[in-house]
Amino acid sequence: MRRLVRGLGWAVLPGELVLVCCLAAGVRVPAVVLHAVEVLAVVALLLGAVLYRRARRRGLAARAALYEVVPEPAVRLIGHELGLLASLVRWVRRGRHGVRAGVEGFGHARDQAPLMYGFAFVCVVETVGMSWLLRDVPVVHEVFLVLDVYTVLFVLGLHAAAVTRPHLLDGRVLRLRQGCHVDLAVPLDTVASVRYEPVFTHPRADGELDLVVGGQTSLTLELSSPVTAVGLLGRRREVRVVRCHADEPRALLAALTRARTAPSPAPGTPA
Template sequence: MTRGTPAATPAEAKAGSGGGPGGVRLLRPLAYAVLPAEVVLAVLLVGGFRIPAAVWAGVELLVGALLLAEVLAYLRLRRRGLSRREVLAALVPAPVLRIVGHELRIMACLGRWAARRPHGVEGVDGVFPHARDQAALMYGFAFVCVVETVGLSYLLADWPAVHAVVLVLDVYTVLFVLGLHAAAATRPHTLTGEVLRLRQAAHVDVSVPLGLIASVRHDPVFSHERAEGELNLAVGSQTSLTVELAGPIDVPRFFGPPRPVRLIRFHADDARALHRALAPAVTRARTAPSPSPDPLPRA
């Protein structure tokens, strides 16, 4: 493979086998061309521009044909034996899937927050929240967004179409800001007998094997510079615990491939309690006897 040529994912490889050059692979370029044109026309229509009927009908026809082709491709790939997740990975670009998945997790966290049902805390040894120190900032940001929503509603009252679009966007922005805080509140750090699970909102979820931790210390830090091999999970611009690893672990990124890290800084509402629980757990994990091998069978 030449340098700079992205490797095909397993789902794309399965989708491409036997599908022909003009099949599934042609749908993404068509979507990149047709869907932005649909958005541009919608913005022009809301802005009061007169769009020729032939142009509007042509774009709508292309969008309908694209959706029909996507449905047919989905059914064909499912008949070929791909799972739903593999079909989505073949038809939809990975960045789009990540963005949509993140938005869905944010909205789900709002429901969990209202129901007081934290995520991923069943059967763990310790639960350590980390959202307290950002609450005032997030509530203040949400209040500013509400004020903006009310102000724009009065300013755009004479333009009903524009007012409706902006109102939807503003309400979603308020829900998104509250959802970011809800994600932090409902997805705490957890500790089990073998793994320290570190999370930040709905976009970071890292499992650190306790046996790989070389040292852990209570280390308040209020400024963080980007450095190779480091992961900073700041809350309210601060971290309170630092974990150094004996070897690198791969940490997923929102866009792009995972990156290896050997030092993780993160925050907890009760950092000292997490430090007290983590230090002996790391010691037990590192000194635990390895499982004895099976006895050799007798001749």
């Protein structure tokens, strides 16, 4: 059934896209074709719901059960887009994700702000220019306008995600984040050493993860045991060296040093 559901999905999604384009362009679509695509979409949704329910009954977590129905890369991409939109709302409200009592937040978006604002400005200029050039072609004008406006929101969302999702130091765990697509939990017990180390070139290497901001990292963590880093599309790899950046790297280094050297509570004593 899993192959059937995914096969229907790959067939229905392009069909829906073609129908939307045809209707937007004023092309008449035969009623039989329109109804057939809609019926296939409903069947795919119902079968997907059945498959998801079976996976949950087998004891799978909600996210793992969803991966049974929809490929993990697709789920992660959709989640990333929704996360960017949520970050825009959180940015307007001046909120920070995950920061609460007992959890320290360390921003890391300051050094990329000029680049992101400049990129957003270029996208706005391009939107205005394309809107003027295509003003006499209504359908194409509307399509490009939607795409251009979404591009501006996407760029602003990338920066908003960086601003509203700082690194977190939560007890004995450091969460290093980059936008909506990286959230790496590093237990402090696995940190062999941490040092302030500005780095501006980052060649790819096995077992290393570079969370670059504005072309640089400022802290290097060497781990005694590897942690699993998950990429945007779900690719997993083990890393022993993590480089990250913070607006105030020395403050983060000091907080990590305090947390790593703090005495552990005695057995049977509340933390």
